[in-house]
Amino acid sequence: MFNPIVEILQKHKLMILDGALATELERRGRDLKDPLWSAKILLEAPELIKQVHLDYFKAGADCAISASYQATFEGFARRGLSQTEAADLMRLSVRLAVEARDEFWANPANRAGRPKPVIAASVGSYGAYLADGAEYRGDYGLGERELRDFHRPRLAVLAETEADLIAFETVPCLLEAQAMTHLLAEFPQTVAWMSFSAKDSARISHGETMAQCAAWLDAYPQIVALGVIIGGCCRTTPQDIAQISEQLAMNN
Numbered sequence: 001m002f003n004p005i006v007e008i009l010q011k012h013k014l015m016i017l018d019g020a021l022a023t024e025l026e027r028r029g030r031d032l033k034d035p036l037w038s039a040k041i042l043l044e045a046p047e048l049i050k051q052v053h054l055d056y057f058k059a060g061a062d063c064a065i066s067a068s069y070q071a072t073f074e075g076f077a078r079r080g081l082s083q084t085e086a087a088d089l090m091r092l093s094v095r096l097a098v099e100a101r102d103e104f105w106a107n108p109a110n111r112a113g114r115p116k117p118v119i120a121a122s123v124g125s126y127g128a129y130l131a132d133g134a135e136y137r138g139d140y141g142l143g144e145r146e147l148r149d150f151h152r153p154r155l156a157v158l159a160e161t162e163a164d165l166i167a168f169e170t171v172p173c174l175l176e177a178q179a180m181t182h183l184l185a186e187f188p189q190t191v192a193w194m195s196f197s198a199k200d201s202a203r204i205s206h207g208e209t210m211a212q213c214a215a216w217l218d219a220y221p222q223i224v225a226l227g228v229i230i231g232g233c234c235r236t237t238p239q240d241i242a243q244i245s246e247q248l249a250m251n252n
Contacts, residue, residue: 003191004164005225008062008115015115017063018056025052035131036079039071042089043079046096053100057110059242062117064101065167066158068093069124070131073153087157094121094161120193121163123180125171126150136197138173138206147179152186159187165224166192173206174213184222193225 008015022038028048034040041049053064068090076086097119104110105117126147127134134140140147158166166184171177177194184192194217196204203209217223 001189001191001221003224004118005193008118012062012115015062016060018053018061018065021049021052021065021067024055025049028052035070036075037070037128037131038067039069039075039089039093042067042071042092046092049093050096050100053097054104057100057104057117059239060114062115063120064097064117065120065122065169066093066097066163067122068154068158069122069169070128071154072124072129072150074150075129090154090157091161094119094158094163098162118164119162120165120167121158121161122167122169123151123154123158123192124169125176125197127172128170135170135172136205138176138204140173140176144175144179144182147176148183151180151183155183155187155190159190166190168192168194170195170197172197172204174204174208174216175206177213177217181217181220181223184220188222191222191224194223 005015022032025038025041025048026032030041030045030048032038032040036043038049049067056064071086071090071093073083073086076089077083081089101117101119125135126140126142127136127138129150142150155166168177168180171180171194177196180192180194184190194213196210196213198210199205199207202211204213
């Protein structure tokens, strides 16, 4: 099974993720006060999303995470969009990142001393869809089967795109991580990383320890980069990524 993270880390000491997409969109004048959050801009100004991805690559990012974190069939349906239109927007989120990467990589000057950037298709937690802060609590009142059923349609779309892997993001509880991981088995050629929202330095938001989560996930080869990705989220800008990249270059 191809592991794009290991592929990079075998040749380079570190892999740098991009920073906050939504924060950059807001900084560039977009209003994200909406249940769709950054996915709203897929409807309004998709080229701006592509430009933010491109700016992160120019700043030194080795991975772009798509604008699909809060892009769900249920969320788009509330905006009056059909299933077909929703799926097309999910595919667009990945295509914008891929186009930005390919445009960046087409310039030979951008290839020196760095890996070809990878694209991660973002899948936010169930709490992200609720848009009420539940991704930082995990108190859904749902079982694993219900969570699998919720995530399946979006994962089915994103697994067929040009994304190199799936990014399961801000998962607040082990139960949802288990649902996502078991669902991933339905797409055997797809790999993913799992990121949790944290309560403190030892526990995720719902209270399970990070050690518990890591021990459970370790048995599943489709979950990649376990324990090797550390990064920021909101309010991490291209300037932050540039500073990280510069510091890494000085120490390599």
